[in-house]
Amino acid sequence: MSNALEIRGLRAAIGDLEILKGVDMQIPFGEIHALMGPNGSGKSTLSHVLMGKPEFAASGSMLLDGTELIGLAVDERARLGLFEAFQYPVEVPGVSLGEFVAELADAAGNGSYLDRVAAATADLGMERFLDRPINEGLSGGEKKRSEMFQMAISTPKLAVLDEIDSGLDVDAVREVAGLVEGARSDSLGVLLITHYSRILNYMQPDRIHVMIDGRIVRSGGPEVAADLEASGYEALRAEMGLIPERDPLLDLP
Ligand SMILES: Nc1ncnc2c1ncn2[C@@H]1O[C@H](COP(=O)(O)OP(=O)(O)OP(=O)(O)O)[C@@H](O)[C@H]1O
Numbered sequence: 658m659s660n661a662l663e664i665r666g667l668r669a670a671i672g673d674l675e676i677l678k679g680v681d682m683q684i685p686f687g688e689i690h691a692l693m694g695p696n697g698s699g700k701s702t703l704s705h706v707l708m709g710k711p712e713f714a715a716s717g718s719m720l721l722d723g724t725e726l727i728g729l730a731v732d733e734r735a736r737l738g739l740f741e742a743f744q745y746p747v748e749v750p751g752v753s754l755g756e757f758v759a760e761l762a763d764a765a766g767n768g769s770y771l772d773r774v775a776a777a778t779a780d781l782g783m784e785r786f787l788d789r790p791i792n793e794g795l796s797g798g799e800k801k802r803s804e805m806f807q808m809a810i811s812t813p814k815l816a817v818l819d820e821i822d823s824g825l826d827v828d829a830v831r832e833v834a835g836l837v838e839g840a841r842s843d844s845l846g847v848l849l850i851t852h853y854s855r856i857l858n859y860m861q862p863d864r865i866h867v868m869i870d871g872r873i874v875r876s877g878g879p880e881v882a883a884d885l886e887a888s889g890y891e892a893l894r895a896e897m898g899l900i901p902e903r904d905p906l907l908d909l910p
């Protein structure tokens with residue numbers, strides 16, 4: 658199976674501040690990978706750099722289904738099949754979800770697109786949101802559902818879902834996890850960014866990567882999330898020799 662995403666030696670900086678310090682990752686088509694890590698480790702930066710947010714200077718290589726993304730504009734990346742659900746979904750007052758979808762349908766210019774929209778609208782129970790401005794006044798869970806709807810209708814090759822579980826109650830987390838699993842297909846790779854292993858209780862990621870200080874320090878199966886749940890990120894940091902397990906100042910007489 659070929660790779661939806663292949664990242665090699667990816668570095669990214671804002672000004673003098675290097676945030677990603679050499680990231681390697683491959684997500685084969687058909688797989689869901691989780692990216693975990695403590696606050697400020699660079700997870701959202703990775704999603705921004707994939708999408709091409711202009712303030713980050715990126716070097717290395719990021720292949721989307723074999724096509725190099727570095728150097729391409731945001732809209733070119735989207736057209737190639739990159740979809741991103743933001744950690745903080747933006748509200749778009751004055752544009753209803755239905756109008757937005759109609760624009761996308763025009764751009765797609767084919768009838769099967771409308772069939773897909775109808776199917777996703779029914780599957781995700783989106784009828785009552787189509788007349789409302791995008792994300793405006795939606796609850797946290799409703800916003801995430803709307804993001805999953807947009808993913809379903811845009812049939813991306815790679816979906817990057819940044820904290821799709823944050824701010825959700827336990828039932829909504831289970832529901833969102835089900836939606837992600839439901840979107841699993843041989844023509845899609847998913848990168849799911851999360852702090853907590855909670856959402857992973859309701860889905861079956863093929864691989865879990867842990868990012869600390871701008872590097873992937875561990876990758877593996879479900880045991881990675883279980884270990885983190887048991888001992889936290891600090892233990893992993895110490896194990897990797899990234900910081901002393903004990904602050905040496907505490908040992909001074
Ligand atoms: N525009 C920016 N200007 C300066 N520093 C930034 C900028 N964007 C991100 N950073 C810094 O880069 C580091 C990584 O941030 P990032 O948002 O990628 O972390 P994260 O892993 O997503 O954290 P969280 O789990 O809290 O969402 C942080 O120290 C952050 O302050």
Ligand SMILES: [Mg+2]
Nearest residue numbers: 700701702744
């Ligand atoms: Mg983040």
